[in-house]
Amino acid sequence: MNQHSGMASLWTASCLILVTSLLGWLTLRSVMSETQRSQQQMFAAQALASSESLLETAIAQIDSVYSGQDIAIDSAFWRNASNSQCPSPLTSLEWQCLKWTVSGVGTFDPRISQLAWPESIDLPNSSVLFVRDVRMAPHKIKIMAQISLNSDQPGVGSRATVQQSLYIPISAPWTPPVSEPTPQPAPTECTPIEWRTQFGNITPAQLKAISTAQAQNGLTSVSQPSRTVYWIDSPLTWTQSLGTNSSPVVLIFSDTACALQCPQIASQAAITGMVYFQSSNACQNPVALHTLNAEAHHFDWPTGIDASKVQRVSGSWKNAGF
Amino acid sequence: MPFHHLLKHSQAGFTVLEALFASVILALGLFGSFQLSTASMAAHQSQRNLDLASGLAQDLAECWQVPSAYCISQFQSSQNSSTLSTEAGIQFKRSWNTTSISTQGTDPMLLQNLKISVKWPSQDKFNSTSELSWQIRRASTPTWVGL
Numbered sequence: 075m076n077q078h079s080g081m082a083s084l085w086t087a088s089c090l091i092l093v094t095s096l097l098g099w100l101t102l103r104s105v106m107s108e109t110q111r112s113q114q115q116m117f118a119a120q121a122l123a124s125s126e127s128l129l130e131t132a133i134a135q136i137d138s139v140y141s142g143q144d145i146a147i148d149s150a151f152w153r154n155a156s157n158s159q160c161p162s163p164l165t166s167l168e169w170q171c172l173k174w175t176v177s178g179v180g181t182f183d184p185r186i187s188q189l190a191w192p193e194s195i196d197l198p199n200s201s202v203l204f205v206r207d208v209r210m211a212p213h214k215i216k217i218m219a220q221i222s223l224n225s226d227q228p229g230v231g232s233r234a235t236v237q238q239s240l241y242i243p244i245s246a247p248w249t250p251p252v253s254e255p256t257p258q259p260a261p262t263e264c265t266p267i268e269w270r271t272q273f274g275n276i277t278p279a280q281l282k283a284i285s286t287a288q289a290q291n292g293l294t295s296v297s298q299p300s301r302t303v304y305w306i307d308s309p310l311t312w313t314q315s316l317g318t319n320s321s322p323v324v325l326i327f328s329d330t331a332c333a334l335q336c337p338q339i340a341s342q343a344a345i346t347g348m349v350y351f352q353s354s355n356a357c358q359n360p361v362a363l364h365t366l367n368a369e370a371h372h373f374d375w376p377t378g379i380d381a382s383k384v385q386r387v388s389g390s391w392k393n394a395g396f
Numbered sequence: 397m398p399f400h401h402l403l404k405h406s407q408a409g410f411t412v413l414e415a416l417f418a419s420v421i422l423a424l425g426l427f428g429s430f431q432l433s434t435a436s437m438a439a440h441q442s443q444r445n446l447d448l449a450s451g452l453a454q455d456l457a458e459c460w461q462v463p464s465a466y467c468i469s470q471f472q473s474s475q476n477s478s479t480l481s482t483e484a485g486i487q488f489k490r491s492w493n494t495t496s497i498s499t500q501g502t503d504p505m506l507l508q509n510l511k512i513s514v515k516w517p518s519q520d521k522f523n524s525t526s527e528l529s530w531q532i533r534r535a536s537t538p539t540w541v542g543l
Contacts, residue, residue, distance in 0.1 A: 083414050083415070083417075083418045084414075084417070084418065084421075086418070087417075087418040087421045087422050087425075088421065090422055090425060091421060091422065091424070091425030091428075094425050094426060094428075094429040095425060095428060095429060095432075097429065098428065098429040098431075098432030098433060098436075099432065101432065101433060101436050102432050102435065102436050102439075104436075105436040105437075105439050105440050106439065108440070108443070109439055109440070109442075109443040112443050112446070112447055113443070113446075116446065116447070116450045119450065119454060120530070123454075123457065123530065123531070123532050124531075126532065126533070127509075127531065127532055127533035128533075130507065130533040130534055130535040131497070131507060131533055131535070133535040133537050134497075134502075134506045134507035134535035134536075134537065136537075137506060137535060137536075137537045138499070138502045138503075138506060187499035187500060187501070187502075188499070189497060189498070189499060189502075189507060190497055192509075192531065192533060193531070194531060240537070241540060376540060376542065378542070379540055383538075384537055385537065385538055385539065385540040386537055386538065386539040386540065387539075387540065388539050388540055388541050388542070
């Protein structure tokens with residue numbers, strides 16, 4: 075009987091130990107999982123802070139490229155852009171994408187000095203993507219920064235993506251020309267149409283940069299979608315038909331093209347849109363075209379904006395991919 | 397049941413050895429359980445401190461990015477550190493340093509880096525401190541907010 079009592083007390087003590095150990099273990103597990111959750115939340119916040127830092131670096135990079143410089147820098151900045159770098163929903167030719175990675179030093183033109191990246195990020199697994207629509211909105215760049223934390227950080231491998239859009243001074247808000255009653259010039263008189271009455275505040279240098287961007291991205295008269303802005307410096311006779319009623323073009327023959335005599339437009343070449351000669355030499359050549367109020371150079375700007383500087387697009391910040 | 401039978405049972409009881417043996421095992425179990433609870437509490441407290449430090453760092457980082465009167469005054473003052481205490485008496489010392497990141501010919505204000513450090517007494521080791529570092533950058537590019 076005594077032996078049975080001993081067994082019972084041993085059994086009871088063992089059960090108590092088991093129960094208390096189980097409770098202790100469950101408590102520890104609970105605390106540990108809470109600790110892990112809390113740590114992961116902190117790592118995610120740290121990764122987000124680093125991605126924001128990289129985004130700010132990219133914004134400052136754009137600002138330094140475009141502020142107070144000749145707009146011709148635009149083509150140098152996008153020199154290594156490629157449509158193949160675009161994310162999957164933006165594969166058509168109008169999208170221009172430039173991937174900025176530290177491992178690919180020389181992404182930018184040598185004239186453009188690069189800002190240093192944040193120390194916390196894992197360089198081979200991080201990148202910045204600059205994206206814009208060269209046809210409809212060449213003045214609006216979407217920047218997407220994607221980072222992974224490096225091994226110096228406690229949350230090594232944590233990833234985050236953040237994006238924001240910027241306005242760049244490559245065009246200007248369209249202002250319709252003020253129609254003033256002007257006396258009709260005599261047929262022999264040759265007065266070129268004033269630039270501002272046709273193009274508003276957008277400058278020749280800006281339209282030239284847009285034309286270069288479209289050509290740089292592979293847009294042509296036969297591509298889908300087609301090129302809409304043509305800045306021509308060549309004095310050779312123009313033989314290509316351009317534009318359609320749904321997609322009229324702007325064809326500008328520059329001062330350079332018109333240095334001696336503006337280029338002629340071949341009789342078989344039909345231009346739908348607007349042809350503009352920067353020189354009075356144009357009057358020597360007859361131009362046959364279907365004149366349309368080409369909107370190829372009308373870009374969507376918010377009302378009242380000062381388009382001469384780099385600005386963030388309000389409400390465009392997102393912490394996600396495309 | 398006859399009375400003498402009950403008497404015999406009640407007298408049987410536990411021997412001292414059995415009771416001692418059971419008590420030792422129970423004490424070992426309770427000690428282990430206590431250790432687990434202590435470890436849990438320490439881990440919990442340590443994590444709580446890290447959360448607080450992270451919150452303090454993030455709070456300052458966000459303040460730096462928002463141009464409110466309070467935040468501007470905080471960064472304009474010459475003192476770039478502050479000490480905060482929890483209800484448990486743990487002191488967190490927050491210090492920060494702003495640097496310019498620029499290249500040759502760029503405006504020094506174009507891109508700035510804020511480095512925040514939060515220090516507090518360590519739970520694990522006596523007379524040592526834990527530290528959390530936080531960094532954030534800000535470009536001076538304005539946002540178009542309309543007229």
